[in-house]
Amino acid sequence: MKMQASKTSLSNSNNTHTTNNTNNTNTKNTTNPNQVLALVLACYVMIILDISIVITGLPEIQAELEFSNAMLSWVQNAYTLTFGSLLLLGARSGDLLGRQRMLMIGLALFALSSVLIAMAQSPLVLLGGRALQGFGAAILAPSTLALLSSYFPEGPKRIKALAWYAATAGIGASLGLVLGGLFAGLLSWRVGFWVNAPVGLLLMLATWKILRDQSAQPPAGKKSLADYDITGAITSTLGMSALVFGTVHSTQAGWTDATTLASLATAVLFLGWFLRIESRHPTPLLPMRLFKSRERVSAYLARMMFLGAMVGFLFFATQLLQRILGFSPVEAGIAFLPFTVLTFVASTQVPRLTRKLGNHNVALLALVILGIGMAWLAMSDGRSDYWLAIGLPMLLIGLGNGAVLGPLTIAGVAGIREEDSGAASGMVNVAHQLGGTLGLSILVVIVAATEAGSSSALTDEAQLAHQLTVGFEGCLVFVILAGVIMTTLNRKPVAQTV
Numbered sequence: 001m002k003m004q005a006s007k008t009s010l011s012n013s014n015n016t017h018t019t020n021n022t023n024n025t026n027t028k029n030t031t032n033p034n035q036v037l038a039l040v041l042a043c044y045v046m047i048i049l050d051i052s053i054v055i056t057g058l059p060e061i062q063a064e065l066e067f068s069n070a071m072l073s074w075v076q077n078a079y080t081l082t083f084g085s086l087l088l089l090g091a092r093s094g095d096l097l098g099r100q101r102m103l104m105i106g107l108a109l110f111a112l113s114s115v116l117i118a119m120a121q122s123p124l125v126l127l128g129g130r131a132l133q134g135f136g137a138a139i140l141a142p143s144t145l146a147l148l149s150s151y152f153p154e155g156p157k158r159i160k161a162l163a164w165y166a167a168t169a170g171i172g173a174s175l176g177l178v179l180g181g182l183f184a185g186l187l188s189w190r191v192g193f194w195v196n197a198p199v200g201l202l203l204m205l206a207t208w209k210i211l212r213d214q215s216a217q218p219p220a221g222k223k224s225l226a227d228y229d230i231t232g233a234i235t236s237t238l239g240m241s242a243l244v245f246g247t248v249h250s251t252q253a254g255w256t257d258a259t260t261l262a263s264l265a266t267a268v269l270f271l272g273w274f275l276r277i278e279s280r281h282p283t284p285l286l287p288m289r290l291f292k293s294r295e296r297v298s299a300y301l302a303r304m305m306f307l308g309a310m311v312g313f314l315f316f317a318t319q320l321l322q323r324i325l326g327f328s329p330v331e332a333g334i335a336f337l338p339f340t341v342l343t344f345v346a347s348t349q350v351p352r353l354t355r356k357l358g359n360h361n362v363a364l365l366a367l368v369i370l371g372i373g374m375a376w377l378a379m380s381d382g383r384s385d386y387w388l389a390i391g392l393p394m395l396l397i398g399l400g401n402g403a404v405l406g407p408l409t410i411a412g413v414a415g416i417r418e419e420d421s422g423a424a425s426g427m428v429n430v431a432h433q434l435g436g437t438l439g440l441s442i443l444v445v446i447v448a449a450t451e452a453g454s455s456s457a458l459t460d461e462a463q464l465a466h467q468l469t470v471g472f473e474g475c476l477v478f479v480i481l482a483g484v485i486m487t488t489l490n491r492k493p494v495a496q497t498v
Contacts, residue, residue, distance in 0.1 A: 033151045035210050037161050040144040043107070043203055044165065045172045046196060047137050050114070051079075052176020055318070057189035064189075067123050077248045078127045082134030083141075084433045085241040089233050090135075091142035091426020092285045095419055096228060099150070100211040103143045104204055109136030111200025118193035145425035147211075149413045159359075159410055160351045166405030167347030171340055182330055232277045232285040239270030240430075247437050251444045287420055290427060298489035299411035302363070303431040305482035306408065308439015309374065309475040310401060315440055316471040317377070317390070324465055325386060338391050339398040346402025354407065360486065363407035367483040370400025374479055378472035400479075443474040 054061075054076060062072050094102040113136060116129035148165060152158040183191045246263030253260055278284040291297055321332040346366070353362045373396030380389035412428040413421065447467045 031151070031210060033157070033161075036147055036151045037164065039203065039206050039210055040147050041164060041168050042199075042206075043103070043140055043144050044168050046110070046199055046203070047140055048169055048172030049176040049179065050133070050192065050196065052172070053179055053183065053189075053192040054079075055176075057183065057192065060189045061126070065120065065123050065126060071123055071127075073248075073252070074127055075130060078130040079134040079137070080248060080433070080437055081241065081244050082131045083137050084134075084244040084430070084437060085237050086135055086138035087142060087430050087433060088236045088240065088285055088423075088426050090138040090140075091146070091422050091429065092229075093139065093422070094143045094146055095422035096283070099143055099147055099422070100207060102139050103147075103207050103211065106136050106139030106143060107200050107204045107207065109133070110140060111197050111204075112136075114193040114196035114200070118190045118197075141429045142422060142426040145409070145413070145428060146422040149416065149421040149425060150418065154414065156351060156355070159354050159406070162409045162413075163347050163350040163406040166350070166409055167344050167402060169405055171344050175340065179333075182333075229277070229281050229283060229285040232274055232281060235270045235274040235277060236285055239267050239274055242270060243267035243434070244437060247434075247441045251441045254448075255445060285423070286427070287423055290416070290420065290424055293415055294489050295411050295414055296416075296424070296427075298485055299408050299414075300427055300431040301489070302482040302485045303408045303412065303428065304435030304438070305478045305485065306367070306370075306404060307432055307435030308442070309370070309478035309482070311436035311440045312443045312471060312475040312478070313374070313377075313397060316443075316468050316475070317394075319464070320380065320390065320468050324461065324468070325390075335386065335390070336394070339394040339401070342395050342398025343402035346399045347406055350403060350406040353403070354410075359407045359410055363404050363411070363486055364483060366400045366403035366407070367479055367486070368400075369396055370404065371476060371479045371483070373397035373400060374472060374476040378469055378476060380469070380472075439478055443471055446474055447471045 058072060058075060061067065061075060067075070090102070090106070110133060113129045113133035116132065117126055120126035120129060145165065148158065148161050152161045179192065183189060242263045246260050246267060249257065249263060250260045255261075274286075275288075278286050279288050317336070318332055321327040321335050327335060350362065353365075357365070373393045376393040376396065377390065380393075409428060412431070413424045416424045447470050450467055450470045
């Protein structure tokens with residue numbers, strides 16, 4: 001009798017389990033992946049546009065709010081500091097607390113901070129708003145990429161989705177330069193931030209309506225605060241904060257400055273402690289199993305090198321156009337169109353090229369094209385014709401940029417478990433953010449050193465042209481390093497889930 005009852009109980013349990021799985025599957029199928037893709041791209045383009053719009057609006061911000069030259073850099077640095085510091089925490093929160101919930105929080109923070117910035121009447125309020133905006137972006141950026149990993153299985157569909165994701169990054173950055181110039185020159189620098197408020201509210205409504213499946217909910221069994229990696233969250237945030245601050249500070253004070261060295265030493269201490277915690281915690285903020293795949297590790301490292309090159313390219317090319325060729329902010333933004341258009345064209349061809357050549361080979365080919373463009377651009381000077389020395393190289397750089405971002409993103413989230421998709425997406429964004437910040441800091445210090453060792457006979461314009469050439473050569477070195485990493489570490493991509 002007991003045995004029969006046990007069998008009945010087991011049968012009921014199995015039936016319940018089967019019913020739950022069926023319900024989850026049915027719920028999951030009601031969500032259109034294309035709607036998720038549209039939501040993700042809209043969120044991502046809002047982040048990217050905002051970063052670029054600020055760059056072209058800096059002169060107007062400085063004049064209106066009376067920023068000092070030293071404080072003006074913190075309009076960007078305040079955002080970078082909170083964004084980079086909280087990326088790992090923001091990424092893993094989606095896995096543990098639910099992606100729909102975290103995406104809503106990220107959008108709310110981004111919209112609220114944009115309103116604060118648009119209303120700012122003092123430097124302190126604006127910088128506080130930028131820091132809060134970086135916090136929102138630290139939640140949004142990894143959450144959007146994790147959603148793509150959840151709704152698009154590995155294969156052609158994910159490759160196509162990530163190709164659009166990569167195109168958004170390249171196009172959004174260039175379009176932001178154009179819009180920033182138009183807003184600042186014709187209207188006000190505040191317009192770009194005011195726009196984020198209604199857009200953010202619309203995206204929150206779309207998130208609430210679209211993301212209702214099981215993957216957007218927190219996993220079962222996480223009811224106690226002790227289940228979460230609190231110590232890991234604290235040490236990673238402190239370590240990343242020290243690393244980003246030290247890197248940003250080095251652009252002004254140099255790598256041998258006492259504050260820079262102290263910040264970097266603090267970063268090593270806390271990040272080392274963080275990694276030790278992660279290797280032992282049952283639900284780590286950053287699962288160490290992510291690094292068992294050589295494909296993913298090479299993608300993270302190559303992405304850092306690649307972003308160092310691309311952020312440097314945008315930084316030095318903007319100075320070349322405005323300070324050497326005399327372009328206005330609007331004209332400089334439009335001058336990036338060859339780069340923008342070819343980025344879009346190349347990214348749309350990634351799925352077809354990947355089917356023919358393989359993800360790894362597409363990435364290497366793109367880096368070769370990108371390297372040729374950077375080498376060509378490094379030969380430009382103050383007397384250069386735009387199309388011959390800048391426009392045509394930008395076509396090659398756009399091709400390489402559009403074709404490499406997708407494959408690197410695909411490799412960065414390849415073979416991951418569903419419950420680790422947020423953490424893996426966070427690592428992609430950490431590599432993206434740190435690569436750009438650290439790469440530009442290194443290049444700026446190198447370029448500054450060339451000024452100290454150059455001949456005093458050079459005119460200011462000739463000196464600047466020489467420095468920009470050195471900057472582009474540094475970008476080329478980063479591209480070469482990315483290719484070397486992809487070649488040596490990723491000879492045989494690991495396909496299995498770990």
